[in-house]
Amino acid sequence: GGAMSFLKRFPPPAEGVRHQQPDTEAVLAGRSLGTGTLYIAESRLSWLENSGVGFSLDYPTISLHAVSRDLNAYPWEHLYVMVNAKFEEEETKEAPMAEGEEEDSDDDVEPIAEFRFVPSDKSALEAMFSAMCECQALHPDPEDEDSDNDYEGEEYDVEAHELEQGDIPTFYTYEEGLSHLTAEGQATLERLEGMLAQSVSSQYNMAGVRTEDSIREFEDGMEVDIAPAVAGQFEDAEVDH
Amino acid sequence: MEVSHSVKERTIAENSLVILLQGLHGHVTTVDLRDESTATGRVTNVDAFMNMRLAEVTFTDRQGTVSHLDEIFVTGRNVRYVHIPDEVDIRATIERQLQAIHRVRYFGGRDKGRKEFPRAKHK
Numbered sequence: 001g002g003a004m005s006f007l008k009r010f011p012p013p014a015e016g017v018r019h020q021q022p023d024t025e026a027v028l029a030g031r032s033l034g035t036g037t038l039y040i041a042e043s044r045l046s047w048l049e050n051s052g053v054g055f056s057l058d059y060p061t062i063s064l065h066a067v068s069r070d071l072n073a074y075p076w077e078h079l080y081v082m083v084n085a086k087f088e089e090e091e092t093k094e095a096p097m098a099e100g101e102e103e104d105s106d107d108d109v110e111p112i113a114e115f116r117f118v119p120s121d122k123s124a125l126e127a128m129f130s131a132m133c134e135c136q137a138l139h140p141d142p143e144d145e146d147s148d149n150d151y152e153g154e155e156y157d158v159e160a161h162e163l164e165q166g167d168i169p170t171f172y173t174y175e176e177g178l179s180h181l182t183a184e185g186q187a188t189l190e191r192l193e194g195m196l197a198q199s200v201s202s203q204y205n206m207a208g209v210r211t212e213d214s215i216r217e218f219e220d221g222m223e224v225d226i227a228p229a230v231a232g233q234f235e236d237a238e239v240d241h
Numbered sequence: 242m243e244v245s246h247s248v249k250e251r252t253i254a255e256n257s258l259v260i261l262l263q264g265l266h267g268h269v270t271t272v273d274l275r276d277e278s279t280a281t282g283r284v285t286n287v288d289a290f291m292n293m294r295l296a297e298v299t300f301t302d303r304q305g306t307v308s309h310l311d312e313i314f315v316t317g318r319n320v321r322y323v324h325i326p327d328e329v330d331i332r333a334t335i336e337r338q339l340q341a342i343h344r345v346r347y348f349g350g351r352d353k354g355r356k357e358f359p360r361a362k363h364k
Contacts, residue, residue, distance in 0.1 A: 063276065063315070063316055063318075064274070064316060065314050066298070066300070066312060066313035066314065067312045068309075068310050069309075109303075110275075125311075129312055129314070136316060137290070140290040141316070141318040
């Protein structure tokens with residue numbers, strides 16, 4: 001038969017190779033592609049025949065992989081890989097296949113290619129399987145319909161979020177604010193208002209200016225900017241925000 | 242089933258029904274795949290992306306051919322249905338998995354999780 005058209009020459013992967021299995025036969029849909037080395041790398045799965053040609057499979061295209069030791073189903077123990085893609089099995093010309101020449105009778109079903117990797121060292125199958133599981137997990141489905149899987153960053157701490165509710169700064173109206181004051185807060189407010197009222201009658205007062213008189217008032221060290229002395233200036237201020 | 246070490250995976254699991262599948266660890270389950278093949282086997286692992294690992298599997302391909310596989314890894318994308326076994330109490334399973342996640346989050350691991358109690362002062 002003709003050469004498999006999808007076979008190419010490329011260098012073996014150098015990075016992220018989780019497992020490498022030499023002396024491994026590759027079989028596509030029951031047809032042997034030769035013997036070579038299987039490279040289970042983080043970026044892709046590659047197989048290179050000893051002659052230097054081979055192919056790669058991208059993890060997102062792999063539907064499943066498995067270890068098969070059922071000799072009734074297939075005479076050799078192997079790593080089975082099902083791929084969501086069509087691979088040309090014979091050299092094809094550019095002309096499209098005529099209708100009715102498709103191998104699969106169900107055209108509307110998605111394409112599937114079945115690869116088998118048969119290592120001469122059967123005891124390696126476990127390691128090959130595990131390496132593939134690890135690499136596959138590195139390539140979660142980007143087309144996941146569930147767009148809620150946006151859980152980057154810190155863990156969602158349910159309790160902490162519930163506690164935080166009281167800490168969110170809010171703006172109170174005057175009446176609301178008053179009712180939230182403790183007794184101490186009320187006393188402070190009264191004192192401040194008293195100072196405001198006093199400053200109304202002061203002749204020396206200008207906004208922000210501290211005279212000797214005003215310094216005496218503040219002996220307790222508290223600094224307050226007295227507002228301009230206009231009686232009732234704030235009485236008609238809008239308090240509803 | 243052991244809770245994932247990944248914060249992201251725990252959070253995904255906690256907020257989706259994957260958490261139920263993770264509770265099926267050890268149970269024999271049938272998974273229907275997108276291409277209409279099915280795999281029946283014992284669940285050994287389910288991750289947050291619904292990738293499922295089964296052992297001692299009876300696999301029926303879409304043509305109906307039956308074979309046996311020692312272990313299978315099905316990508317989440319290709320899972321269509323997971324048959325929950327009759328003996329599984331769904332609600333209890335979800336609650337148990339949530340508890341496991343919260344244990345890891347609040348108490349678990351070396352220096353992981355929120356510290357519940359302040360460190361004692363050194364004298």
